[in-house]
Amino acid sequence: MSVRSAQADLGVALPVPAARQRGFVERHRSRIRAVGSILVVFVLWELVGRFVVTNRLFFVPLSSVFEAGTSLWARGQLQLHLWTSSLEFVIGFGAAAVTGIALGAAMAVRRPLRDYLDPWVAFLYATPTVALAPLFILWFKLGIESKVAVIWLVAIFPILLNTLTGIEATDPDLIEAARSFGARPLQIFRKVMLPSALPFIVTGVRLGLARGLVGVVVAEFFGSKAGLGYLILFAAGTFDMATLFVGVLILALAGVISTEALKALEVRLAPWRSLRAAR
Amino acid sequence: MAQPAGRAVSAKLEIRRVSKWFETGDGKVVEALRDVSLDVDEGEFVSIVGASGCGKTTLLRILDGLIAPSGGEIRLDGRPIAGPGRDRALVFQLDALFPWRTVTDNVLFGLEVQGRVDDEARRRAAELIRFVGLAGFERSYPHQLSGGMRQRVNLARALAVDPEVLLMDEPFASLDAQTREIMQAELLRIWNASRKTVVFITHQIDEAIYLSDRVVVLTSRPGRLGEVLTVDLPRPRGLEIKRTAEFGELVGRVWRRIESEVRESVGVPA
Numbered sequence: 001m002s003v004r005s006a007q008a009d010l011g012v013a014l015p016v017p018a019a020r021q022r023g024f025v026e027r028h029r030s031r032i033r034a035v036g037s038i039l040v041v042f043v044l045w046e047l048v049g050r051f052v053v054t055n056r057l058f059f060v061p062l063s064s065v066f067e068a069g070t071s072l073w074a075r076g077q078l079q080l081h082l083w084t085s086s087l088e089f090v091i092g093f094g095a096a097a098v099t100g101i102a103l104g105a106a107m108a109v110r111r112p113l114r115d116y117l118d119p120w121v122a123f124l125y126a127t128p129t130v131a132l133a134p135l136f137i138l139w140f141k142l143g144i145e146s147k148v149a150v151i152w153l154v155a156i157f158p159i160l161l162n163t164l165t166g167i168e169a170t171d172p173d174l175i176e177a178a179r180s181f182g183a184r185p186l187q188i189f190r191k192v193m194l195p196s197a198l199p200f201i202v203t204g205v206r207l208g209l210a211r212g213l214v215g216v217v218v219a220e221f222f223g224s225k226a227g228l229g230y231l232i233l234f235a236a237g238t239f240d241m242a243t244l245f246v247g248v249l250i251l252a253l254a255g256v257i258s259t260e261a262l263k264a265l266e267v268r269l270a271p272w273r274s275l276r277a278a279r
Numbered sequence: 280m281a282q283p284a285g286r287a288v289s290a291k292l293e294i295r296r297v298s299k300w301f302e303t304g305d306g307k308v309v310e311a312l313r314d315v316s317l318d319v320d321e322g323e324f325v326s327i328v329g330a331s332g333c334g335k336t337t338l339l340r341i342l343d344g345l346i347a348p349s350g351g352e353i354r355l356d357g358r359p360i361a362g363p364g365r366d367r368a369l370v371f372q373l374d375a376l377f378p379w380r381t382v383t384d385n386v387l388f389g390l391e392v393q394g395r396v397d398d399e400a401r402r403r404a405a406e407l408i409r410f411v412g413l414a415g416f417e418r419s420y421p422h423q424l425s426g427g428m429r430q431r432v433n434l435a436r437a438l439a440v441d442p443e444v445l446l447m448d449e450p451f452a453s454l455d456a457q458t459r460e461i462m463q464a465e466l467l468r469i470w471n472a473s474r475k476t477v478v479f480i481t482h483q484i485d486e487a488i489y490l491s492d493r494v495v496v497l498t499s500r501p502g503r504l505g506e507v508l509t510v511d512l513p514r515p516r517g518l519e520i521k522r523t524a525e526f527g528e529l530v531g532r533v534w535r536r537i538e539s540e541v542r543e544s545v546g547v548p549a
Contacts, residue, residue, distance in 0.1 A: 177375040180343055181389035181440065182363045191392065195379045272378040272422035 060241040065249065068242035082250070084226040085216050088144055092151025093212040097205055100156040104163025104204075105197075109189065114164075125157040130218045137223040147227070150219035151212045158207035166200025167193045199270035206262040213255050289357060290318035291476050292342070292444055297351035298501075299337055310501035311337045314351070317495060317504060319444075319476055326479045326487035327495045328533060330540045334502025335480045336372070339448050342478060343369045355444065365393060368437035370447040374429040376421040382408060382432050383417045389440040400439075407435045411469065427458040431465070438473065447479045451486070463489055464518050471515060484533045488512075489521055494529075496536045499544070506536050 220229025
């Protein structure tokens with residue numbers, strides 16, 4: 001089963017003999033099971049919240065979470081939190097993607113730069129950089145700057161390292177072929193190294209994105225006036241379980257959607273690779 | 280002797296006393312080629328055969344300009360070469376095709392880096408793809424093609440820049456025996472039509488003789504020029520020529536020349 005799901009993950013369509021074309025249920029069996037699993041847990045959540053753990057200080061049924069969400073939306077508060085967190089994330093993560101790809105690429109093609117930066121990248125990548133969040137709040141105050149800085153710092157390393165690895169992993173035969181046609185170094189970079197590294201870069205972006213989402217919440221925990229992290233922290237402080245789960249569920253949804261979208265992009269960008277993996 | 284006797288004064292490609300040595304990591308020097316001199320005429324098909332590790336590929340990389348010789352020089356139409364140029368194209372041993380490019384875009388690669396892509400180039404690329412027998416596969420990616428088809432794309436990519444000299448580094452080595460035979464005949468068909476000057480490297484004696492006007496034996500460690508054999512079998516040559524007595528005779532001559540080295544390299548004395 002794990003092989004099948006790994007193939008489904010890669011989006012590989014395995015050839016099906018024409019003689020036994022399968023029906024809708026058979027073709028989408030894995031997906032149907034996944035959706036079924038989610039539905040069962042949601043129903044269990046509702047039942048446990050209503051009949052098992054009835055103390056609303058510890059747990060609430062799913063329906064209460066939806067009620068809290070719609071009520072927050074009606075009062076215009078959810079929009080504020082969503083907007084605040086999104087803005088922080090887009091700026092911080094966008095900066096991490098741009099600087100991560102640029103620095104990773106520069107380190108791959110310029111040996112001295114790599115030698116200078118390597119120890120710092122290794123040091124900061126190994127450090128749980130969210131631990132620096134309180135320091136950033138002190139430096140940049142409670143505004144958006146401190147959150148952007150935290151998100152940037154936690155998200156940049158997987159992007160940088162994957163870009164670096166991807167460019168270094170370029171097949172030397174392909175570089176040689178390009179040189180043989182008289183390609184100049186910049187052309188080799190643009191037409192050979194970059195396309196070859198692209199799937200790696202997307203993987204780095206996907207990993208950085210997941211870390212960036214953690215960064216938003218943690219940065220907001222340490223000092224903020226709005227945002228999903230603020231919403232969660234405030235709800236926990238007032239024992240408002242329903243509102244707390246609103247924040248958590250929105251973050252989970254954002255994480256799942258963006259990760260799946262990037263996984264799909266990885267397969268589209270390098271179909272030759274997933275085909276090899278499936279063989 | 281720098282000038283091989285009995286050849287035309289101004290050949291297409293002149294290889295003059297080319298030597299190459301490499302420094303290994305521990306400071307030792309390995310001599311790959313010593314004093315190799317050879318002239319190749321315009322439109323001629325010359326094969327270089329030798330045991331593995333005799334420096335064949337090194338010589339071809341020097342001819343392409345990917346590496347510089349340690350001594351001697353190469354002249355093309357009388358001009359010394361320094362680095363890769365438009366007048367030569369290399370067909371690689373492994374199919375070094377770009378996996379993210381379609382057949383058409385792979386074929387256009389050389390023209391693209393040379394800034395020569397226009398409607399005329401695209402038309403020519405389409406024509407070349409038909410010429411190597413890949414019509415209908417223009418939009419396929421390399422991973423969707425068989426080994427023989429990929430090697431045809433490789434050939435079309437080299438031909439697309441319209442080089443004067445085609446350098447081929449064991450292009451069929453990774454193909455199975457049957458595909459290889461077909462590809463040899465295909466190469467002759469293409470060469471007959473385009474009449475490029477070809478320097479072809481292989482370790483397969485029958486392949487060299489079947490394809491070439493002349494076969495050059497390169498001896499090992501260091502690579503030095505051995506016998507140069509003129510193949511005067513009639514052209515065009517069909518695959519059935521391989522089963523004639525003259526063909527067998529020629530194979531035998533080349534084999535005797537390199538047998539001792541091959542035996543030495545695999546540790547089987549005569």
